[in-house]
Amino acid sequence: MNHYDVIVIGGGTSGMMAAIHAGLNGAKVLLLEKNTKLGRKLILTGGGRCNVTNRSTREDLIEHIPGNGKFLYSVLDQFDPQDIVDFFQSRGVLLKEEDHGRMFPITDSARTIRDCLIHEMQHYSIKMITGEPVEEILYDEIEGHVKGVRTSKASYTAKAVIIASGGKAYPRTGSTGDGYLWARQAGHTLTDFYATEVPLLSNDPFIKDKSLQGVSLRDVNVKVFDEQGKTIVAHQMDMIFTHFGYSGPAILRCSGHVNLYLKESQQKRVHLAVDLVPHSSIEDLKANAEDQREKQVDNILRQWLPDKLSHLIQTQVGVKPKFAYKQVNHSIQEALWHRIKHFPLTVYGSQPIEKGFVTGGGVNLKEITPQTMESKQMKGLYFCGEVIDINGYTGGYNITAAFATGAVAGQHAAWASLSS
Structure with missing residues (x-):
């Protein structure tokens, strides 16, 4: 029957x-x-x-x-x-x-x-x-x-x-x-x-040279911006640098929004920024560093950042190797803390929909x-x-x-x- x-x-x-x-x-x-x-x-x-x-x-x-x-x-x-x-x-x-x-x-x-x-x-x-x-x-x-x-x-x-x-x-x-x-x-x-809950793809220099591959970040705040600098979405969770771009819970949650924006805006890439120490303000970070101004910048940043990422950021803003914090001029100090609170990423797409879970x-x-x-x-x-x-x-x-x-x-x- x-x-x-x-x-x-x-x-x-x-x-x-x-x-x-x-x-x-x-x-x-x-x-x-x-x-x-x-x-x-x-x-x-x-x-x-x-x-x-x-x-x-x-x-x-x-x-x-x-x-x-x-x-x-x-x-x-x-x-x-x-x-x-x-x-x-x-x-x-x-x-x-x-x-x-x-x-x-x-x-x-x-x-x-x-x-x-x-x-x-x-x-x-x-x-x-x-x-x-x-x-x-x-x-x-x-x-x-x-x-x-x-x-x-x-x-x-x-x-x-x-x-x-x-x-x-x-x-x-x-x-x-x-x-x-x-x-x-x-x-x-x-x-x-469109793909969602998928890793994102990037051509950022530190992705292409694989210098940060495998570096994972705990409890960071990832923001996605439009071309006018307006925040599309933000998520505070973990993330990881991969050989092709970015992954981890915070990135996966942003991925659908990234793909929708790329589709609707017809832009070729999307800008993201990572607050690497979201629980502390720039003022708190500066005060902490001033209390340890005799120490090398490397040692101060180690309490917040993985060494590979710390070294990259110091290179980006012009901190000389083995400099004590007191030796770093004021403008570079400002650039350092801004970069830590707004570490920039770009992405051009994601892995295909078949790789996603949703x-x-x-x-x-x-x-x-x-x-x-x-x-x-x-x-x-x-x-x-x-x-x-x-x-x-x-x-x-x-x-x-x-x-x-x-x-x-x-x-x-x-x-x-x-x-x-």
């Missing part, structure tokens, strides 16, 4: 949650996954530990989803981070809170989360078929309604179909953008794609009803997860959007299919 109430395409984070919520609302559900195993990307999240959500305020959560986070207000009214925590803990998966509100299973294993979701699907008698790619969603174009799907092996009918097939990031996990074609066939438009762009949100996640173009068609134009920072924000949109799509798809 190949007829179901709800068909979910994609056995990832949002797809499994959608299937579960359709099932617990009484629907007969089929989940189709082209990979041979479910949750391939899920088990890679959080460094393999799976940061299931972020226990922050509603406003803070939206702020950390810069890619259209405000669309989620109606979704979060129905399924929010506390609901995610309750979902897992009520099913025996104990969670722990770490820094910045990040929630992890106490097992420190993403497999715990995936196995819980699979167990729940089994509990609700959801039919799970793996290794069977969907080739086409079947539409009744006259009635403007979903009819079902055709896979590489069979056809299945349903009153509701949920596209949870992921974006373009991490294609090795099966996220190859299939859902975008099906959305277009239903009359949807797509917003421009896709920027996707199905246009103006064509989706936020309260239900149903298409405004095709009745019975629903979306959830990364296929839609929503993206957030790492730290439990993207997965929150995936779980929440999945739960809401599954619930409303079930209600609609059972009431029609």
Whole structure:
């Protein structure tokens, strides 16, 4: 028997949650996954530990989803981070809170989360078929309604179909953008794609000569500027110098903004500045140095900067080797502290979208009803997860959007299919 109430395409984070919520609302559900195993990307999240959500305020959560986070207000009214925590803990998966509100299973294993979701699907008698790619969603174009799907092996009918097939990031996990074609066939438009949460590329001299390669910085403030010098975004976290440019949490969070600015402004590069000692003012740094003015500049800066970066900055501003601080003239002192508080970087792009963990762009949100996640173009068609134009920072924000949109799509798809 190949007829179901709800068909979910994609056995990832949002797809499994959608299937579960359709099932617990009484629907007969089929989940189709082209990979041979479910949750391939899920088990890679959080460094393999799976940061299931972020226990922050509603406003803070939206702020950390810069890619259209405000669309989620109606979704979060129905399924929010506390609901995610309750979902897992009520099913025996104990969670722990770490820094910045990040929630992890106490097992420190993403497999715990995936196995819980699979167990729940089994509990609700959801039919799970793996290794069977969907080739086409079947539409009744006259009635403007979903009819079902055709896979590489069979056809299945349903009153509701949920596209949870992921974006373009991490294609090795099966996220190859299939859902975008099906959305277009239903009359949807797509917003421009761009890489986000990816390392940035640079031709700065110290990148090209690899003199700072591998140097890591703790808790620095990275700012991205437009051509008028206005701050586009700033993040205070760790970063690292690489052989191709810059990476680390602060850089990854800035990357989507950099790519959007490059696309929209058509500039060839973007300027960044790093405050290497964000917890101290220039006046504090000067006073500290004056208290140690008999010491060499090298030794004074060592309390804040890695040696390689310290030596580079001293060379840039003209501090002579082995000079004591008292031997450095006033103008060079000023240049030194300004450079430490505003260390300049330039970037010309990022690694490709396939190297990122999140896709920027996707199905246009103006064509989706936020309260239900149903298409405004095709009745019975629903979306959830990364296929839609929503993206957030790492730290439990993207997965929150995936779980929440999945739960809401599954619930409303079930209600609609059972009431029609």
